Amino acid sequence: MDKFDCIIIGAGPAGVSAALTIARKGLTVTVFERGEYPGSKNLFGGVLYSTVLNKLIPEFYNEAPVERHITKRRYSILSKNSEMAVEFDFEDFNHPPFNNSFTVLRAKFDRWFAQKAEEAGAVIFTETVVDDFIYDNGKVAGVRARREGGDVYADVVICAEGANSLLTERAGLKKKPLPHQMITAVKEVVSLPKEVIEDRFNLSNNEGMALEFFGEAVKGMIGSGFIYTNKDSLSVGVGCPISVMKEKNMKPNDLLESFKSHPVVKKLLRGGKTEEISAKMIPELGYGNLPRLTADGLLIVGDAGGFVNPSLYREGTNMAMYSGMMAAETILEAKEKGDFSERGLQGYVKKLEDSFVMEDLERYGDVPEKLSEMPQLFKEYPEAILKLAKGYFTVSDLSKEDMHRQAWNRFKDKVSMWKFLLDMYKARKAVL
Ligand SMILES: Cc1cc2nc3c(=O)[nH]c(=O)nc-3n(C[C@H](O)[C@H](O)[C@H](O)COP(=O)(O)OP(=O)(O)OC[C@H]3O[C@@H](n4cnc5c(N)ncnc54)[C@H](O)[C@@H]3O)c2cc1C
Structure with a gap:
């Protein structure tokens, strides 16, 4: 023709x-x-x-x-060796049209x-x-x-x-x-038996889970790591703006390795076999x-x-x-x-x-x-919050009141409360 x-x-x-x-x-x-x-x-x-x-x-x-429909979502903040997470599980998403979200x-x-x-x-x-x-x-x-x-x-x-x-x-x-307008992302497909995935992530049938990780997941930079469950594999990756990667002299593959070796992530991937790794960009041009x-x-x-x-x-x-x-x-x-x-x-x-x-x-x-104006959201705050939580949960001979006071004092030494509350408000407005 x-x-x-x-x-x-x-x-x-x-x-x-x-x-x-x-x-x-x-x-x-x-x-x-x-x-x-x-x-x-x-x-x-x-x-x-x-x-x-x-x-x-x-x-x-x-x-x-399609691989699995997403019924569970987990958002997680990592420090060097701790995690704070919130998880949602929606039984209603098990029915057609499955909340229109599927891993593929x-x-x-x-x-x-x-x-x-x-x-x-x-x-x-x-x-x-x-x-x-x-x-x-x-x-x-x-x-x-x-x-x-x-x-x-x-x-x-x-x-x-x-x-x-x-x-x-x-x-x-x-x-x-410009470099700050493009995310460079690298992703690995890690194979695992279907039953292992379902046991490990508490899923039944074709239910799936989307996990997003912030903070130490990407070395405290702006960006995130992710794990998505497929039928018999996991999609595992990280992404950060090119500008930030350059500034920190970080290579995408090294960042992925660092994410995978975090104690929390390592447990989720254990026994998995790498099937493929590839990299791609995501545009974040701004309206x-x-x-x-x-x-x-x-x-x-x-x-x-x-x-x-x-x-x-x-x-x-x-x-x-x-x-x-x-x-x-x-x-x-x-x-x-x-x-x-x-x-x-x-x-x-x-x-x-x-x-x-x-x-x-x-x-x-x-x-x-907006987030790039608040780098403390990705490093300083996650570390301080996880230390605060650790202070609350560490068992000792102190009275609970003394324990809490000590934990809060340590938190306030690192973080200005007013600035923290203002940043949290700005962050919520920005991302939800
Ligand atoms: C790591 C990563 C994670 C992501 N996660 C999600 C997610 O969870 N959910 C979500 O909704 N989105 C996600 N996205 C974004 C999503 O992938 C894209 O928004 C979507 O694929 C865009 O579709 P598209 O058709 O515009 O471009 P693409 O899917 O990129 O397709 C473009 C096609 O054009 C072809 N092509 C390019 N140049 C030429 C040429 N000159 N001649 C001929 N062919 C050409 C390419 O080979 C390709 O097949 C993610 C992206 C990345 C990189």
């Missing part, structure tokens, strides 16, 4: 949601994916948030390769999702890198793909290239992100620094657009899918009007603004910046 209705760059959640929506309406759509197969180059934590997917493919969880392994999930788009009529070329856009009178008219006959044309192009968005930058829609999302003949979706909620919710997949779906709907409208100019595609931005995507980015987009 000489010309498609739409070309999509990248077969991640954003690109495939767009391809599926467009193909179902009978338009011609082709996706170029650089990986050997969709998902082969992808990794995430991860919990797939699926309100959008459940609209695209109702009850997808009955057929998709991207190599399996993305492949399945891409097949759904192919079944709807999308054509996916794998092992094909797109090197650039082709312009006609200033309008994007196609892409230059690294394969034979690589110049391919379309009415409109969707760029779903993910966090490392070189093409979006080259098109002049986005500035190169005010989002890229321009449209140009003549071009739309930007998913991580390339900076659509990741950086708060405790850590939601990227749902936003990626929603933006892909909205880009597709905008293209269907533009097709009817025959107008693929930037003005003709503006409906996309409006749809995002009227949705949870922009609302959440506006509410949480600046969380990383």
